[in-house]
Amino acid sequence: MYYDRVFLEGKGRLIKAERVTVQIKSEKELPKLRLEPYRITVVKPLSRSVVKRVLDQGFKVIRIDSDNFNVIRKGQLNLFRQYDVILEVPLNKVNYYILRTVCLYSTRYVSDVLISSCSSGVAEVWHPLSKLALLTSLGVPEVDAFHFVFISPLRLLRLLEGS
Amino acid sequence: MIASTLLSVTSLAVSIGLFIDLRRKKLLIIKPSKNSAVRKTKRYVVVDVVSKTPIDTSTLETNVRLAVTSLFGQVWLDISNPKVIYFVNSKAIISTNRVGYKVVLASLPKVAEVSDNNVIVVPRKITGSVKKAKRLVGIG
Numbered sequence: 133m134y135y136d137r138v139f140l141e142g143k144g145r146l147i148k149a150e151r152v153t154v155q156i157k158s159e160k161e162l163p164k165l166r167l168e169p170y171r172i173t174v175v176k177p178l179s180r181s182v183v184k185r186v187l188d189q190g191f192k193v194i195r196i197d198s199d200n201f202n203v204i205r206k207g208q209l210n211l212f213r214q215y216d217v218i219l220e221v222p223l224n225k226v227n228y229y230i231l232r233t234v235c236l237y238s239t240r241y242v243s244d245v246l247i248s249s250c251s252s253g254v255a256e257v258w259h260p261l262s263k264l265a266l267l268t269s270l271g272v273p274e275v276d277a278f279h280f281v282f283i284s285p286l287r288l289l290r291l292l293e294g295s
Numbered sequence: 296m297i298a299s300t301l302l303s304v305t306s307l308a309v310s311i312g313l314f315i316d317l318r319r320k321k322l323l324i325i326k327p328s329k330n331s332a333v334r335k336t337k338r339y340v341v342v343d344v345v346s347k348t349p350i351d352t353s354t355l356e357t358n359v360r361l362a363v364t365s366l367f368g369q370v371w372l373d374i375s376n377p378k379v380i381y382f383v384n385s386k387a388i389i390s391t392n393r394v395g396y397k398v399v400l401a402s403l404p405k406v407a408e409v410s411d412n413n414v415i416v417v418p419r420k421i422t423g424s425v426k427k428a429k430r431l432v433g434i435g
Contacts (some may be wrong), residue, residue: 249404255413258404262418265400269367 153195156182165189173219174231176200183208184257190199192291193246195226198232209241215252217242218288222250223258225277244284338396338421339428340389342403344382345415352382354409359389362405363398371398380425386432388425396421400422 154165159182166191167171176195177183180203186194194217196204212219217244219242231247233275238245247267249266250257258266260281302307344350356379363372381388391399403416422428429435 253413255407255415256404257415260403261415262400262404265397269397269401 156186159185172288177203179203184211187211187217192218193220195220197222198227198230201230209237212242218244218246218284220246220248222248224250224256228270233282235267235272244287245280246284246288247280303323328354336424337391338391338393339425340391340396340399340418341420341428341431342387343417343419344385344387346409346412347375348412350409352379355379355387358406358409362402366405367398371395375399378387383432383434388428388432394410
């Protein structure tokens, strides 16, 4: 029920919540970022130095795709665990190597991974069963795949309620 | 030396005779090993097909097979071998096997366009019998 109201990019329709994705290239752009109530800000860091600063500011959702996969080092995964970060992986902007690597590392370091469709139309939306089948066929354990597909979005909603 | 050889040959003959006798009386039954990879087990994926224009069965099957090939390649297409066996009232049954049904499920979002029309294929249920699959579609 909440899927089309909250997780779409931009302003929500029936409730006040909105979801915004922000790309950050350098530390000069950091003052633009502000935590606001009823807003999920998904940050996409494009340089290594920005990651720690973004986490210090209290942002909880980090996006990883083909552009910034090499930016994040293995050492920074411990940071994600300390700050209890949710990682978002858009399905149409990554290759399956990245998806597999993020999911396999996150079972050890990060508690929650969001597998988002990031679709431009209704036809591109991935059904949860298809996501589950894709993750398991990539070698992700079935328990973790179930957690990523069904539990992690609920945690994102809980973040919103907390705000 | 000769005595021990004679003893071993005799014991072997006795054991072979016992084995043949038990097989003949059907007291000793040797079952073939149940290798789960070899066992042929069918799976039926019930899907809803949402599209503005009507689609025929063969077009849907071709697109599903193309989607499996694009995502997993020719090897998994041959293993899973998806076939659309029923397509009634915008509901379809895709037959596959236990090894490859996840491959078919994962490939369904790739069937986004059929003959220049946007199509959504939504998986509903996976069953092991065609009877139950037909019941879910509403034709059984």
